[in-house]
Amino acid sequence: MAAARVRSGGRPTLEEVAARAGVGRGTASRVINGSPRVSAQTREAVEAAVAELGYVPNRAARALAGNRTDAIALVVPESETRFFAEPYFSDIVRGVGAALADTEMQLLLTLAGNDRERRRLAQYLTAHRVDGVLLVSVHADDPLPDLLEQLGMPAVISGRRHAAETLPSVDSDNFEGARAAVDHFISRGRRSIATITGRLDVYGAQRRLDGYRKALAAAGHDPDERLIAPADFSEEGGARAMRELLERRPDVDAVFAASDVMAAGARQVLRESGRRIPDDVALIGFDDSAVARHMDPPLTSVRQPIEEMGRTMARVLLQEIASRSSGAAPEERPRIVLPTELVVRESS
Amino acid sequence: MAAARVRSGGRPTLEEVAARAGVGRGTASRVINGSPRVSAQTREAVEAAVAELGYVPNRAARALAGNRTDAIALVVPESETRFFAEPYFSDIVRGVGAALADTEMQLLLTLAGNDRERRRLAQYLTAHRVDGVLLVSVHADDPLPDLLEQLGMPAVISGRRHAAETLPSVDSDNFEGARAAVDHFISRGRRSIATITGRLDVYGAQRRLDGYRKALAAAGHDPDERLIAPADFSEEGGARAMRELLERRPDVDAVFAASDVMAAGARQVLRESGRRIPDDVALIGFDDSAVARHMDPPLTSVRQPIEEMGRTMARVLLQEIASRSSGAAPEERPRIVLPTELVVRESS
C-alpha cells in the first residue's frame, strides 16, 4: 500500500510499473522501448508488471518528452474526396492502415481544400508535429510538397508531380498499363485505336498517353493526332472527347480511355451513335473501379494495385522517418513503381 | 536579444510568447485559450506576440497538462472498408472533416477488423486518450459500443444497433426511404411489388423492410411473404434473391432492393430471364451510389445524405464531449434521423 499506490481511476503510469517490478523508472522505460541494455531477468519482471497493470504508455507524455508524435498524416485534397469515392480513397486507407497495424503509429486524416489551406496546413503539420506526411493526388503546381521538403518533414507522395520528382514516391506503372491496353487492342486486330486522355498536367495521365503512343509505334502504326482526344477525367469530358473522335475519325474501332469514368462517358456517346461495344468499337478504361464492373457491357480496364500502393507508401514513410531520426545517411529517395494489370472483360 | 531569445530552429513556446508580450506565462495561456479574465490591453499584446512569432501551441504538452487530446477517432470496421468504397466512406469523412474544420480537433482514423481487435481498440482508445469516438457500420452484436459506454468515453454511432439504441446516434430515414420507393411503384401502377432485403441483423435493413411493408399495407395490397427475399447486401446475394423471386412469383413487376449493389445483381438476373427494365419490371435501389448512376438503365435509388450524416455525427460528438467535460447534466442522448430522398432515373 506504500510505494506503488494505485491512484483511483487513473491509468497506471510508468512509475507504477517500475515500482511493481521493483526497478527504476529508467529501466522500466528501457524495457518498454525494447532497449537491449537490460538483463533478461529485469526485462521479465517489468513485462510481468506491465501485463498485470495493463499498462499502456501515455502518448502525449511520450510525444512531449521524446519530441516526436508517433503519428503520420494522410493529406487528402478535399476538393477531390468525391473523385476518390471510387475505390481509390478507401483502398489507400486500407493499405496504409494495414502497414501501420503493428506499429504504434497513428493515422491522422487531413482534408485540405485549396492552396491557401494547404499552405496553412504545412505550418500546422510541423507545429503539431506529425512525424511524416502521406500525400495523395498532388498536382504539378501544388505548393505543399516543396514546403514540406523545406521544412525537412518526411513525406511520401502517391504518383508523382513530374518526371524529376524529388520526394520519395510510390506510383503505379501507368505507362505499361496503357501499353498493355493498346497491345490488347492490336492483338485483337483493331486498326484505328484512339485514346481519351486525362488532364495532362497530372503526370500519370501523361504517362498513359506515352504508353499509348509507344505501343502503337512499336506495332508500326502511323501516329495520328486525330486519334488523341484530351479530357479531364470526368464523365462529361469523356463524352465530349468521344464526340470529337467520332467526328475526326469515324472509322475508329477501339478507344483507350485513361479512366473508367471517362470510358463511361465515351460509351454513352458510342451508343447514341449506334455503334455496338465491342463489335464496332472496343473500349478499355483505367482504374478497374466499380463503374467498370457494372458497366454494360462490363468494361475491360487497367487495374492499379491501390491498396498495395497505400501499404508501400506507409512503409517507405516509416523508413524515411526512422532513417531521419537515427541520423543515418540521407539515402537515395525511393521511387517505387508498382505493376498494373489488364483486367479483360467484355468491352474489348 | 535578451529575454525572448529564439532557440535555433525550435518553434516558439508559450514562455517566449509571454516574454515577448511582457506578461507572465499564465496570462499568455489565458489569452490563447480565450479566458475572459484578461484585460483588453493585455490580450492585444499577447495576440500581437503570437502573430509575430507564429506561435502554435504544442499539442502534446497541452494534452499532457490538460488531460485531454483534442482528437477524436473514427473507427471503421476494416472488414468493410471495401463495402464503403461506394461513396459512403469518403463522404462520411468529408462531412466529419467539414464539421471539424474550424475546431482544434484532429481526426484519427482507426481500422479495426474483428471483435478481438475491436476489444483491444477499446483499451487503446482510452489509454491513448481520444476525447471521443465516431462509430460507423456497427452490427448488433459488436462489443465496442458497450465497452465505450462503460468506459464513459463519448461516442456517436452512425445508424443504430436496434430500436433501443443507448448511444447518441445519427441515422438516415430508412423507413421513409423505403416507403417512398414503394409508393413510387404504386403510383406508377405496379401491382406485384417485391423487395430484396439486406442483412436483417442490421437495423437499417430491417427498417427498410418495415417501410416496404407499411407502404404496401397503406395502399391496400395484401401482404405476400413470397414477395420478400432476404439477401446480404452483396451483388451475388441480390442475384440469388431475384432468382427466388422470379420462381415464386413470375408475375413480379417491381423490385425494391435495399442496396444498389443488390439491385445490380437483380438486374443481371432479370436480363437473363428476358425481362426488360423498366418495361416488364421496375427496379429501385438504395444508396444512390455510382453503381446506380452507371447502371443500364440508370437506376432509380434512395439517396442518403451521407456527408451530412458525417457532419452531424461530428457535431453531436463535440457537444457530447463539451457537456461531459463541463460536468453539465448528462442531457438526453440525441437520436437524429436525417431524411432520405428518392432519386428517380430510368429503371422505374
Add this chain to the structure above:
DNA sequence: CGTAGGCTTGGGAGCGCTCCCAAGAGTTGT
C-alpha cells in the same frame, strides 16, 4: 592484486502547457 572497461541500473532534468493559489492593484463602502 590493482585498475581499466563493459554492463546495468537509478533517477534528475526537462519537454511545453494547464491549473490554481496567492499577491498586487484598483474600487467601493463606512
Add this chain to the structure above:
DNA sequence: ACAACTCTTGGGAGCGCTCCCAAGCCTACG
C-alpha cells in the same frame, strides 16, 4: 482613512515520459 472585495496577473507545481549522466558491479587483463 481603512477594511472588504473584485479583477488581473505571475509563476510554482505538476502531467508522464525520454534522455542521459553517474554510480554500482563484474570481468578481464597487465
